[in-house]
Amino acid sequence: MGKPTGFLEFERLAEGYAPVAERLKHYQEFVVHLDDAGAKVQGARCMDCGIPFCNSGCPVNNNIPDFNDAVYRGNWRAASAILHSTNNFPELTGRICPAPCEAACTLGINAAPVGIKSLERAIIDKAGENGWVLPQPAARLTGKTVAVVGSGPAGLAAAQQLARVGHQVTVFEKNDQVGGLLRYGIPDFKLDKRLIDWRMAQLQEEGVKFLTRTLIGTVLPPGIANDAVRVIAPQRVLREFDAVILAGGAETPRDLPAPGRELEGVHFALEFLIPQNREVGGGKKNPISARGKHVVVIGGGDTGSDCVGTANRHGAASVTQFELMPRPPAEEDKPLTWPYWPSKLRTSSSHDEGCARDWSVATKEFIGEKGKLKALKCVRLDWQGGKMTEVPGSAFEVRADLVFLAMGFTQPIAAVLDGFGVVKDARGNASATTDGRGCYATNVAKVFAAGDMRRGQSLVVWAIREGRQCARAVDEFLMGTSTLPR
């Protein structure tokens, strides 16, 4: 424990943001990091609890008290080693994780929790700047081959772990660049894509081979991002590799089949966000422009918030966000929720940039004129005991030139799982357990599944956890035993 009285002496120091007017002019990251002195203060606040709830609140079980202590003492290199011992990609989680560790922090019961995420980011940024993040190639190769389908955080974490114990890993990605939703989904203003390239270089030096524009399987439903110029049949992958990990994400978007859905101007969120990422990355211009338009985003999660931030950067005339669920409380009920993830109103940096938010609203109809969206017909909802009813006489219209449907993703692309003959669970995800013998293994011999493709739409940190744990399961399957951590 760095400073025994630190939690009594110091307040939480939050990371800052560049001013709204300034950051709306570009797509770069705009978080102002803690400096070394600020990070030291933050580290000093950690109480090194007998039972560190932060550690179990974190899906990758980061050893948080130890890196807090190392930062307090200025042992940045040790802090980086501690952080990397549980997390392959802290540069991602230090930026875009909602930080369930902080919700679990004991100090949060009666004060502001330790700023764990800001320390994570400070540690990895310093490690990167100082060249401490070096490739860790395996001392010996095993001669075993593993195919990873999908290059999101689950596939990448699994690939890195397996390469480090000597397996020859090939990652297949249907899109033109590696990264999954990190690359094409999450906007650049939340995550600088150069970080993915930087980490990929490390994986390549550790022996991981990437085959982009390569689709495993056959036909994809329309509307799913696909740059593939090669299609490889699942049977061939099964023949040529000793094990296969399916980490293809959950790409089926939830639709809103209300009258007028076919009107010009109604889009799934990723139809807007993916081309924007491509444009920012130097590709073609986004065919959807929100400039001067009245934009309505339907859905209140991360994806919806990213549409808000992107529409404002386009120069939208107005941005409104509707959520079906009721407005959550401003503050959590700590005694009831701690150390779990609480329900409370969350306002993202994109909301702060300009957005009218409304809750308990259902969209009944898309209204158009000459085939183009003009307005939405909505109704207010009353929620009682978890059930919703429409409030009589509450129908209203709102002007809308563009609507983005950001209501989540229902399941992986079924054709990919069907191509391998993998049994699906009730929600359409690859069926595989996460604990005990045979964990992460599907019903098909030597085929494993991890990340959103197994657990359904989730978070980057859960994808990293599943990729790591799945890698251990695959290593055990190939070698009979494994030294990889779970």
Ligand SMILES: Cc1cc2nc3c(=O)[nH]c(=O)nc-3n(C[C@H](O)[C@H](O)[C@H](O)COP(=O)(O)OP(=O)(O)OC[C@H]3O[C@@H](n4cnc5c(N)ncnc54)[C@H](O)[C@@H]3O)c2cc1C
């Ligand atoms: C807009 C948006 C914003 C988000 N923001 C956040 C956030 O701020 N914080 C957070 O923690 N999480 C966020 N998430 C969720 C997070 O991105 C996902 O949970 C995470 O990326 C899942 O990782 P994954 O590796 O399982 O799958 P993905 O990242 O979806 O990657 C799967 C990859 O597999 C490829 N693939 C699929 N099938 C095939 C095939 N047959 N052949 C070859 N390649 C294939 C796909 O092209 C894709 O690149 C966000 C999601 C979205 C959509």
Ligand code: SF4
């Ligand atoms: S729960 Fe909070 S105070 Fe306790 S060890 Fe973890 S970060 Fe430190």
